Amino acid sequence: MYFEDLVPGTGRREPRAWLRSSAPVISLNGRWRFKLSPGPAEAPADVMSSDLVDDDWDELAVPGHWVLQGHDRPRYTNTAFPFPIDPPRPPAANPTGDHRRWFDLPASWPGERAVLRFEGVDSCFKVWLNGVELGTSKGSRLPSEFEAGAHLRPGRNLLAVRVHQWSSGSYLEDQDMWWLPGIFRDVTLRSRPAGGVEDVFVHTGFDQVSGAGTLQVDGVTTDPAYAVRVLVPELGLDLAAGGPVTIPGVEPWSAEVPKLYDATVVAPGETVELRIGFRTVALEDGRLTVNGRPIFFRGVNRHEHDQYRGRAVSEDTMRQDLVLMKQHNINAVRTAHYPPHPAFLELCDELGLWVIDECDLETHGFIYTDWQGNPADDPDWAPMMLDRMRRMVERDKNHPSVIIWSLGNESHRGRNFGELAKWTRQRDPGRPLFYERDRSYEFSDFYSLMYTPIDELERIGTRTEDAPAETAADPPLEARRRALPFVLCEYAHAMGNGPGGLADYQRVFERYPRLQGGFVWEWIDHGILLPGATDHVYGGDFGEKVHGGNFCIDGLLFPDRTPSPGLTEYKKVIEPVRITGPDPLRIENLQDFATLDHLTFGWTEELEGQQVAAGTLTVPSIPAGASATVPLPGTLVTGAPAGGAGERLLTVSAVLANDEPWAAAGHEIAWTQFALPSNGLPRGSSAPTTQRPARSARRADGRVVLGTGVFDPRSGLLVELNGLPVDGPRLDLWRAPTDNDNGQGGNNAAVSAWRAAGLDRLGHRVEAVEVEETELVVRSRVAPDGLGLAVRATYRWTAVGERLTLTVDVQPEGGWDGPGGTIKPACESWPRLGLRMALPRSLDRVRWFGGGPAEAYADSRQAARIGRYSATVDELQTPYVVPQENGSRIDVRWAEVSDAEGNGVRVDGAPVFQLTARRWTTEDLERARHRSDLTARDRVYLNLDLAQNGLGSASCGPGALPQYVLAPRPRTFAVTFSPLSAG
Template identity: 45%
Template sequence: MTNNRNNDWENHKLLHRNRMEARSCFIPYADADSALTHERGGSDRFMLLNGHWDFHYAPSPAAAPERFYAEENVTEAEGWSRIPVPGHWQLCGYGRPHYTDLYYPFPVQPPYVPAENPTGSYRRRFYVPADWIGDRITLNFQGVDSAFHVWVNGSPVGYSQGSRMTSEFDITPYVKEGYNLLAVRVYQWSDGSYLEDQDMWWLSGIFRDVYLLRQPQLHIADFFCTTEFDADYRDARLHIAIAVKSGEAPSRQAAVRVQLLDASGREAAAGSFSVPTLAPGETYTVRETLAVESPKRWSAETPNLYDLLLTLADSEGSPLEVVPWRVGFRQVEIKEGRLLVNGAPVTLRGVNRHDHHPDTGRAVTLDTMREDVVMMKRFNINAVRTAHYPNDPRFYELCDKYGLYVMEEADLETHGFELIGDANRLSDDPAWQEAYVDRIERMVMRDKNHPSVIMWSLGNESGFGCNHEAMAAWCRGYDKTRPVHYEGDKEAKACDVYSTMYSSHEKCIAFGETESGKPHIVCEYAHAMGNGPGGLKEYWDIFNKYERMPGGFVWEWIDHGLRQFTPDGREYYAYGGDFGDEPNNGNFVIDGLVFPDRTPSPGLYELKKIMEPVEAEALDPSAGKVRIRNRYDVLTLDHLRLVWNVTVAGEVAQSGQLELPPVAPGETADVQIPVRPVRNAGEAWCNLSFVTKSDTLWAGHGHEVAWAQFALPQAAVAPRTARVCSPVRHWTEGARLYVESLDSLAVFDKRRGMLLEWHYAGMQLVRSGPEMTVWRAPIDNDMYAVQDMRKNYLDRMTHDVQQCSWSLSDEGKLVISSRFRFAPPVYDWGFDCEYRYTIDGSGKLSLELCGGPQGSVPKALPRLGLQMEIASSFDRVKWSGRGPGETYPDSKESGRFGVYQATVDALYTPYVYPQENGNRSDCRWVSFTDLMGAGFVVAGQPQLHFSAHRYSAQDLERAKHATDLRKRDAITVHLDYMQNGLGSASCGPAQLPQYELRPHDFRFRVDLLPFNDNARSPVFL
């Protein structure tokens, strides 16, 4: 085979050869009973061809084996192996994965691609039973990247391209009874690759299901069902168009029976419609409407489904085939700038989702898809944007069943043309119109019958032009029941909604206040890359306030890490550049709310809390008076139960349960919780948990969907007895100052006034520090700000001690004062600061750090606080504050106040790309003890943030993967006065001003006290 530039895969006018017209993705059955199982394996007319196929990899089409598809050449020749289908050849050792966000990884010369175009040749045999012969047999590929030719028994069947879309071929003329040979040649690059420049790995091969369908010669070729409610959204009509097609011979008269069954199997509507005699290859479309009284409505909150059975019967009434479908009665409308489903405004609590698995790439199993859907439901997510291509067809079945709104997006992105300064190059070129329209047409035709799909999207980041207008016109002309979306249509010229990406909070407020008949959707916001995103609460304050802002979709659901192992067997996740793939966009592909293994990140817990469907406001906490608000779109609150308790110093003192009234969506109700006065010492909280009363498809009864907390006032308590004390002794030896009280010995550098060591009862508690720091290991959302931070040498700040003194106070406490300048090299700005230690007879060390900026200081600091090293044995951590997970100033709503405990290792958040992590916010105290309970406690005045790691900030900063980290023999503890917010500036907006840590005058105090958990409570102040 030679590359003479007349190749099928380099002709944007040739989209296929002999591919069947796009149609709904359905499975035919022999009878109604088997059809009602909705299981592919329950149909004798379905044959799955997945498995291990013969495979040959070549660097180009010219180097691929010739006539490999011929029967006489089917031998185990040199260079052939076995490869899983579905799968990607790069993940099986052929070629290498390549990640780019927007770069085309080949020279841009559309429609041409490199002659060195990696090519995979596939072969497998399949068996056709005798009773299949004479029927119509089709071959279905659900996904092949990026273009391919097909042969059966040595005969050319056809060609197709469009990686994430179905390609179906009629192979009836080519098959025979018994064993048949299927051969497929796949090309890594094609002219279609210019339309598939999505932010993800470039991976090739047959990566979705391949199967055969058997249908009678007279068969149901396609159908389209839509639902329409009356003006009161009470009764409905089911509109259905059924295309019946004849085979090679004229057909006899037949009929189509339509049955609609409810969840109990009761017939809700039915009809029988005749089909006339058809000429060979002729199609007849039955168009009918069935009236349905008071159907249960489908929504993401109430995913009620009906079984639709389409039975094609011959003139004697015997069934030729039965096609089942699950119908949901729902109506999507846009009125007065609002997005409505069944007449009710809906809010899209959405995420962008790619198909991804860390071991198999975009080859994703049904179990993995179900895991995604179930997790989304459990985390209060109700919508998915299929970024940026149609997902596996079975994903939509899950969304129908479990209840998720879907914005389905066409397999279209030409992002790389932005780099050459011509974003509209293909989108506004009429020569590419057919290729564009093909992508929306095949998507709509495949998935048109899914109730979960409430909106069509024309693609992503492809500029805008006449081809998008043609796509929208085709879409709207075929399906008038759903709105059309495309973010690149800035003026909503062709689309029914406005859409933007990563709009700031200020811009979202402006959008909300703009009068328009079209809603505004933020199709990507809150970039969930690494530690973050921050600012979610403020986004949802806006979405909840403005009717024209019906929510949006967080970018994105999952980190696209690929599982790899070091030579010594340690696991890590690879990203761009790890395979020698150049050019690449590094770890920008690691930007999800769940880690590659689908472990939820702290960001997902924060999102769940922010988007929870029940809000509670304390009217009178001490009297238990609470106002609850229903944030559901459809459900009333009586499907939930309120479980409450009162905790004092972390211990449950009171508890109970309440039934909730049927509060309507958007409405409020006041609830009385029977709390009693709290008279114990310690912080008291009233904790409310709203849980499911019964089992659901996605969670068992008792699953928490929302929660709230209120501080309770307490009655006065008697003062604690005084602690045991001893006189404070101090002396100097050389450059050291020793201070002893009770069983505590503190060693200071007498020139600098800084703590060098701290011992208690013969144990060394502190190895070094506390010492002022403003640096943290950069997070992904510092991507651009970190350049300024390094330019200002915030990672190289030094202490210049100007004065140190100590003296005994009148109360017998030793006070050590050290004045110093904290400043970077190169520049003339800095902080004038003071450490002030006070040591009393109980062994308590109180450290006050105060200071203020001088000169032209930088705009923001990563953190402001203290860093110290403690012995590695003190790895049992207990704290009073927000928890149990990590929290930061603009991402802490998910942190409940309480008393928590964990090991140092458990405090660590394993981001794929190591960075600052594990902070706990708003803490009153934290203790560090060994296995026997001995250690020390730190109290903040009034509070503190803390983190503890077996790595230093510098270790985290230098590491590129988790396997680069080596645990130290000491624990690095940060006791922070303030942390900078997170924001989402890796792609979205930076921290909001109120979360920015700007240099300012500060005063911060921590009290450290030796402590044994077996002897007394750490609440010592």
């Protein structure tokens, strides 16, 4: 059967470029009749017949996936095939969707050749036009064209398409994504006029020394009798197709300055519109260069995904993606792990992004057979694989944004990749090739890895890394590999809360010329929102026995395309402008081509988080790769702030001077904060304070009273503050595990050690409540059942006026870590160290002076800007699809938690703390699988932390670096509580 053989397709035309043509075209998108059968044998035999009555069939939107329109169910797997591995045969249960569409051929339609074009059908299909079979095709995310003109009729025409969910091609499409069958990209009928343009291959180059460009336009017609002209009005060009020709004084194309020239290819029967970018891609001295300059990738991997429509992504959504990327300083996209909709690449040309265009090929599921039967090394599969490479290259060859071809992803090693590389280099020698998973890199022009630890990245930067087994015994191959430029094709797994460590990666990237950047995994969470639902679903939510769980929820955007804190952090880390100082300021242009003339630099001075002065800096023109020093206004260095005494901060920012296609003037590109000289008062103080005597502690009416605080005499817990009921505070070492805490398959799972140490089940035993003259001292032992280790916590309360200060001394005891310790595995970190307490639910408003506006953690804090912020408790939550630790505000000097009238509690740090406030407990958060599992309680729960453990990227990569690990050791910290009153 055609759906299980190794033939890529039948009846198809040769692949060609995606072109905007003057020839008539009919869109066949819209509502189609649809019938789903459990398998091919049950599908109607007369689906192609015009006599078939399909009135009782359902309707389906095309482009679309039937599993997202009420038929069967989607499936998500990361690596495993969701069917038995028996190549090339698909499973016996092979859902088959029949699609029928009647359409009218306009009376003006030319009576000549026509082609039927499908941009993407998952995974295999057969097509009939007016009862005549046109052909079959595999390769889900690639175009297929069929000759249709001879079978068209005046007036009404019937198009029938049978789509199989599974086919032999499915073994090449195991790409860490939802399996979503259907006709999910555009369907069009296109006239092919006599004397038309059959194909176009635009070759350009740019000489960075002379400024000249070269242009060659090939393959425009199959009939040499037709004269074809190429017109580029802006350059005054009117020339015959062919070439090359040299054009002096062109503006080059780059991701930073995406200059495009509008062009037309004019043949007697057809005109094709092109947008030409002049650029030369080369490998020089072990580095990738464009227009003679090495480039640096600040990239992301991007699956196509829409929360409602799956991979049926609209052009508006594509533009939204690219605008968000540009606004967040991202300059490169790896089209993981297949070619995108062709309109996406047009937008990359227009807006300016570097693109690694990846073939629709991944065989990852063969890891479960130890790669036995892997198509990549079976010559019988070579035609299928090469067909996919050809269709991608031919479709996308004219895009200046595409600077690298990728042979595929995670398909191990195999001779067939040699066939793909050989053909591609012959067809398009102007672009290098990429393939990461063959560690010999025999067919790749890049050395690449995934999720490389920082220390190994350092060794790669210095070319002192160990040779992989694949090249260790082959000196010439190893010498070639060691000379290649390095690109980290996946890193910083953006799953849940995180990733941590982005700044550390960036520092290493920038230190070594060999390292040319990387691509964060990945752009967007693949959560699906079904009709009427409030929660996004992920693997396992449909009762599947084989699934990848929430591993598809790993993006820098939430499924609704709201940026996550991880994206905000990434934007800050990869700023193309670096501002250091403060006196003088040094402004460094980290771009590869553009000056900073498109930016305006401004400054603000803040006193205790409130602006007291602002201005604009005069910055000279700074070329790419250069820097300049700029003096501060004298008052910032020596003058006293106008608003009085306190903590002074200077913020310098770089914003767009004018509107750009992707952002309005004033959009911020980069910023930095500096501490300025202050008047020496304590942080958080706005005026001198009069020293007041400590207040006495006393027992009264079965309670302990100290200042404005009332305590339980048995537990020593604060139960009332200035008449406000309070529960706590009490030592807390646990957090609801993040995806990165959980690790991947047990690897790097910090939570395993935490649970082994009983940190998720700590009990508190009060050993003494001591009421002293001016202190309340509570001594307790915090320990889990079944283990001998513990933490001694001493709470020391003092009061001055209305201020109630708590100092906590923490002393670990027992074998926490190291050889001979009692914890297996060794517990080398605590999730958090701080206090947990509860307040009345009416206290739902928070103001704070500290890091913000969004959450931040030890290794994900670059985007936290010190200032004054306010939010409701609900607004403080980060809405991760899978609930987990979130919402921490870092470096908080003080915070006020109040009701609508302003009554509540103020907390001051000594000097700072981390603040979390939510309407549910940590345990509630930990149990929840979806956001709707969280139900607000009648309390507001605060965590006032000295610190939390770093986030890392262990959901698929390294854990937190040592400098961000919260090690179990003695520590002391303090906070001060004060009552708030309305007004």
